[in-house]
Structures are given as structure tokens and as C-alpha cells.
Amino acid sequence: MRILHHFPLSPGGRKLRLFLSEKNLSFGENIVKPWALPDDLAALGPGFMPPLLVESDGAILAGDQAIVEYIEEVHTTSSLLGSDALSRAEVRRVVGWFDRDFRHDVIETLLTEKLFRRLAGLGEPASTAVRAGHAALAQYLSAMATLVERSGWLAGEELSLADLTAGAYLSAIDYLGDINWDQEPDVRMWYARVKSRPSFRPLLADRIAGMPPALHYADLDF
Amino acid sequence: MRILHHFPLSPGGRKLRLFLSEKNLSFGENIVKPWALPDDLAALGPGFMPPLLVESDGAILAGDQAIVEYIEEVHTTSSLLGSDALSRAEVRRVVGWFDRDFRHDVIETLLTEKLFRRLAGLGEPASTAVRAGHAALAQYLSAMATLVERSGWLAGEELSLADLTAGAYLSAIDYLGDINWDQEPDVRMWYARVKSRPSFRPLLADRIAGMPPALHYADLDF
Numbered sequence: 286m287r288i289l290h291h292f293p294l295s296p297g298g299r300k301l302r303l304f305l306s307e308k309n310l311s312f313g314e315n316i317v318k319p320w321a322l323p324d325d326l327a328a329l330g331p332g333f334m335p336p337l338l339v340e341s342d343g344a345i346l347a348g349d350q351a352i353v354e355y356i357e358e359v360h361t362t363s364s365l366l367g368s369d370a371l372s373r374a375e376v377r378r379v380v381g382w383f384d385r386d387f388r389h390d391v392i393e394t395l396l397t398e399k400l401f402r403r404l405a406g407l408g409e410p411a412s413t414a415v416r417a418g419h420a421a422l423a424q425y426l427s428a429m430a431t432l433v434e435r436s437g438w439l440a441g442e443e444l445s446l447a448d449l450t451a452g453a454y455l456s457a458i459d460y461l462g463d464i465n466w467d468q469e470p471d472v473r474m475w476y477a478r479v480k481s482r483p484s485f486r487p488l489l490a491d492r493i494a495g496m497p498p499a500l501h502y503a504d505l506d507f
Numbered sequence: 508m509r510i511l512h513h514f515p516l517s518p519g520g521r522k523l524r525l526f527l528s529e530k531n532l533s534f535g536e537n538i539v540k541p542w543a544l545p546d547d548l549a550a551l552g553p554g555f556m557p558p559l560l561v562e563s564d565g566a567i568l569a570g571d572q573a574i575v576e577y578i579e580e581v582h583t584t585s586s587l588l589g590s591d592a593l594s595r596a597e598v599r600r601v602v603g604w605f606d607r608d609f610r611h612d613v614i615e616t617l618l619t620e621k622l623f624r625r626l627a628g629l630g631e632p633a634s635t636a637v638r639a640g641h642a643a644l645a646q647y648l649s650a651m652a653t654l655v656e657r658s659g660w661l662a663g664e665e666l667s668l669a670d671l672t673a674g675a676y677l678s679a680i681d682y683l684g685d686i687n688w689d690q691e692p693d694v695r696m697w698y699a700r701v702k703s704r705p706s707f708r709p710l711l712a713d714r715i716a717g718m719p720p721a722l723h724y725a726d727l728d729f
Contacts, residue, residue, distance in 0.1 A: 331650030332604035344593060350572070351599035358592040370580040371566055377573035382554035389611065428553030 287312040290326060291336040292319055293491040294400060294460060296392060297349040298336040299453035304353055304446065306484035308360055312338075320405040350384065353446060365446040376440045379432070379447035383454055387425055392454060394418025399461055400496070419463065426469045433475040444479075452479040456488055462499025466507060473507075481505050509534040512548060513558040514541055515713040516622060516682055518614060519571040520558040521675035526575055526668065528706035530582055534560075542627040572606065575668060587668040598662045601654070601669035605676055609647055614676060616640025621683055622718070644680065645690060652691040659697065666701075674701040678710055684721025688729060695729075703727050 289305070289312050291298025305312050317323060317335050326337065329345065338346040346352045357366055367373040395418035398410035429451065432439045440447040455476060458464055466473045479485065489503040501507040511527070511534050513520025527534050539545060539557050548559065551567065560568040568574045579588055589595040617640035620632035651673065654661045662669040677698060680686055688695045701707065711725040723729040 330653060331647075332600060332608070344596075346596050346600070348600040348603035351596050351603055354576075354599055355592055355596040358595070370577055373580070374566075374568050374573050374577040377576055378554060378568070378570040381570035381573050385606065385610075386554070386556075388607075389615075393611075425553075431552060 287341055288315055288339045289313070289336060290315045290317050290339070292317060293488075294396070294457045294493060295319065295336065296388070296396075296454045296457050299456060299488055300349055300446075300450050301336050301338065301352060302487060303449040303453060303484045304356070304365060306487075307365055307444075307449065307482070308356065308363060310356070310360060318404070320401065350380065365444070365449065367441055367445060372441050376445045376447045379440045380450045383447075383450045387451075387454055390421035391418050391425060391458065395422065395461065395463055396457055399463075400493070403496075404493070422458065422464065423468060426464070426472050429472045429475070430469040433471050437475065437478070439475070444482075448475075448479050449484075452476065452485070453488075456480070456485075460491070460493075460498045460502050462502070477505065477507070480507075509563055510537055510561045511535070511558060512537045512539050512561070514539060515710075516618070516679045516715060517541065517558065518610070518618075518676045518679050521678060521710055522571055522668075522672050523558050523560065523574060524709060525671040525675060525706045526578070526587060528709075529587055529666075529671065529704075530578065530585060532578070532582060540626070542623065572602065587666070587671065589663055589667060594663050598667045598669045601662045602672045605669075605672045609673075609676055612643035613640050613647060613680065617644065617683065617685055618679055621685075622715070625718075626715070641685065644686065648686070648691045648694050651694050651697070655693050655697040659700070661697070666704075670697075670701050671706075674698065674707070675710075678702070678707075682713070682715075682720045682724050684724070699727065699729070702729075 287310065289298065289301055291301065291314065293316065317326060319335055322335075326333065326335070329337075329347070333345070333347045336349055336352070338352050340346065346355055357364060367376045394414040398414045398418070402408065402410055429439065436442050438444055438448055439451055455464060466476070480489070492498065509532065511520065511523055513523065513536065515538065539548060541557055544557070548555065548557070551559075551569070555567070555569045558569075558571055558574070560574050562568065568577055579586060589598045616636040620636045620640070624630065624632055651661065658664050660666055660670055661673055677686060688698075702711070714720065
């Protein structure tokens with residue numbers, strides 16, 4: 286059976302859980318702490334960080350976008366990348382914008398400081414990083430508003446990997462309660478659409494011991 | 508004509524120059540400063556940062572991996588991703604490792620501090636960041652040694668986008684003279700192979716005004 290090794294609030298793992306579910310591909314889950322990898326995963330070598338996908342045939346896949354592209358190549362039905370090369374380029378552009386820039390500007394400040402730092406026993410969050418993260422987040426929400434106003438989705442005319450990726454990142458931040466949903470009503474409506482998909486249900490059930498989510502986290506009418 | 512908008516020492520732009528050249532696709536170049544984008548590029552919207560590729564038909568592509576995937580889909584001859592889905596997954600895994608982790612750990616410390624900070628007029632490099640960058644770089648060279656000892660290339664049995672990506676990043680750092688090539692002889696041999704390809708010649712001719720490269724930068728026998 287296909288097994289996804291991931292940590293519940295890791296955005297990369299969330300993206301893959303949403304993606305596999307939207308592709309109707311079943312998978313088992315193994316929860317791993319990125320800051321304390323089990324020996325068998327650590328022995329895989331450099332660059333093999335969770336999320337990792339082990340296919341039924343034993344193939345070990347790492348790197349969340351590498352995994353997505355592999356699955357899209359092997360399971361061609363109901364593509365989440367788009368129907369032609371130019372549409373796929375736009376979906377991948379938005380995905381890359383989140384994977385590189387949003388991760389750098391928001392995840393590595395807010396989520397790393399407020400969640401992973403604490404879970405790894407490294408102490409309290411650095412307030413300068415958290416402030417920078419909040420300021421960057423407001424800019425991303427504003428930028429997302431210009432994208433979703435075109436079709437209601439982030440890239441193209443329907444749900445794509447861009448929406449799943451952004452949903453994965455934002456939902457992890459939303460667990461902390463750090464998103465001001467009043468700032469951009471169109472982005473809130475977009476997130477309500479993404480959040481109400483069946484693929485999102487397992488993510489909304491995630492709970493980290495000792496760190497309950499924001500009250501509205503699992504609320505579809507937030 | 509296809510035009511690549513890029514800055515000479517930007518790793519993303521270097522990767523695309525190598526990639527297009529290895530694909531035998533001609534392109535014009537427009538040099539842009541990422542910290543002072545011309546109005547027409549800035550107006551493209553959030554996430555449209557250089558390198559940008561404008562195709563002959565006017566299509567505007569952004570995000571270096573999104574551009575690579577688009578070109579691979581449209582120009583299917585001499586693929587640089589690999590011949591089957593599993594090979595491509597390994598190439599994309601290594602590419603993603605550099606695009607995310609190496610960029611974070613080494614580029615944003617060494618290259619951002621020592622080059623972009625100075626060029627953008629933001630002052631001297633932060634010595635703590637530079638020290639962290641050097642320490643991380645040594646670890647990456649060691650990790651790369653375990654990859655290249657298998658076949659002489661970073662992923663699979665022949666040159667791939669993984670080698671071009673790593674070559675793009677390392678060459679930018681090498682311009683600064685910050686790589687200790689004595690540390691890993693196998694990685695030096697790998698770089699000598701990459702560096703001697705015709706696609707690399709234009710990169711070795713790059714010069715930043717007021718910041719000459721390390722003496723061995725363009726030397727094929729370094």
C-alpha cells in the first residue's frame with residue numbers, strides 16, 4: 286500500500302494529502318517529526334526529508350513537487366495541473382510562488398517560529414520574525430485577491446494544484462489563528478470553497494498535542 | 508524571438524540559460540536588476556519575478572521550474588528530465604533540493620549577503636549569515652559527493668536538469684570564490700565536466716561591474 290510519511294501541520298504533507306485525495310488515490314499515513322527523523326528515513330540520504338511517499342512497488346519518492354509530477358505522469362486521469370501546456374505553466378508558477386516565496390516569507394517566520402520551534406524544544410518564538418511574517422502574510426493575501434477575482438480560483442477556470450498548495454499553506458497558518466480573514470473577503474470566499482471539499486476534512490481534524498487550533502479552524506462557516 | 512529576462516548571477520536565470528542552450532533553443536537576453544524591476548515587468552503582478560521567459564508568441568512564463576516544465580512539454584526532444592517517470596522523479600527531487608534547501612541555506616546567506624546586498628546598496632554583508640552559509644555549503648558539497656559517486660552525475664546515468672541546476676547555483680557562489688574545491692575531489696571532477704560544456708561558456712563570461720570574479724572562475728582546469 287502507498288504510504289505517506291508526513292507531519293500533520295507541515296504544508297508539504299498537507300499539499301500531498303489534498304492532492305492524493307483529489308486524485309482519488311488511497312494512501313496510508315505514517316506521522317514523522319521532521320526534527321527527529323526515525324533512523325530508516327534519516328538513512329535515505331541528503332534531500333530525503335518528509336513528506337516522503339513510498340509507493341506500493343517500493344519506490345521512494347521525495348520532494349513535494351517531484352511527487353506531484355510523478356503521480357500526475359503515472360495517474361493521468363483528472364489532472365490537477367491543467368489541460369494544456371500554458372495552463373500548466375500558470376498553475377506551476379503559482380505553486381512555485383508559494384513553495385518558494387510564501388514558504389520563505391511566511392512559513393519560516395510564523396509557522397517555524399510559533400509551532401516547530403516550540404515543538405522541537407527550541408524555546409519561544411522570535412518576535413521580530415513573527416512581526417515580519419504577519420506583514421508578509423497581509424501582502425500575500427492582497428496579492429491572492431487579485432488572482433482569485435478572475436475566476437474564483439488561483440490559476441485557470443477550475444480547482445487546480447495551485448489552490449491545493451495555497452490551501453495547504455494557509456490552513457497551517459490558520460491552525461495558529463494568524464490569518465485576518467476580514468482583510469480580503471474574496472480570499473475568504475476562495476478559502477471557504479477549498480476548505481469545504483471532502484479532501485480537506487482530514488486536515489481539519491488534525492490536532493497537535495498541547496496546541497489546540499484556533500476556534501474557527503475547522504469551521505466551514507468562519 | 509524568445510527573450511529571457513534575467514540577472515547574470517541569479518541562479519534561476521543561470522539554470523534557464525543552461526537549460527535552453529542544452530535544448531538547442533535560441534533566445535535573446537534582457538538583463539534586469541531584481542531589486543529595481545522595470546515598470547513593465549513589475550506590472551505583471553505578484554509572483555512574476557525574474558527569471559521571466561517571453562516566448563515568440565507573446566506567452567509570458569515565470570517561475571524557473573514552471574518554465575522548464577513548459578519547455579519540456581512543448582519541445583520534447585532531448586529531454587533533460589529523464590526517460591521514465593521514476594528517473595524524472597529523482598531528477599526533480601534533486602532539483603527541488605537545490606531550489607528550496609540550497610537556496611535557503613547557502614544562496615540567501617552567501618550570495619544574497621555578499622553580492623545582492625551590496626549591489627542593491629544595502630551595505631556590508633552580515634558576518635553571521637556568511638559564516639552560516641559557509642558551514643552549510645560544506646555540508647552540501649559532502650552530500651553531493653555521495654550522489655556523484657554513483658554515476659558521475661547527480662541523478663541518473665547522464666547529464667540532467669539536476670546537474671544544470673546544481674551547476675547554476677554553485678557557479679554563482681564560485682564567482683565569489685567561496686567554494687573550497689579541495690574538500691570533495693569527486694564534486695570538483697563533476698563540476699569540471701559541467702563547466703566544460705558549451706552551454707556553460709556564456710556564464711563563465713559574465714562580469715559584474717566593480718566586482719570581478721575569483722581568479723579561477725572561468726578556468727576549466729581549476
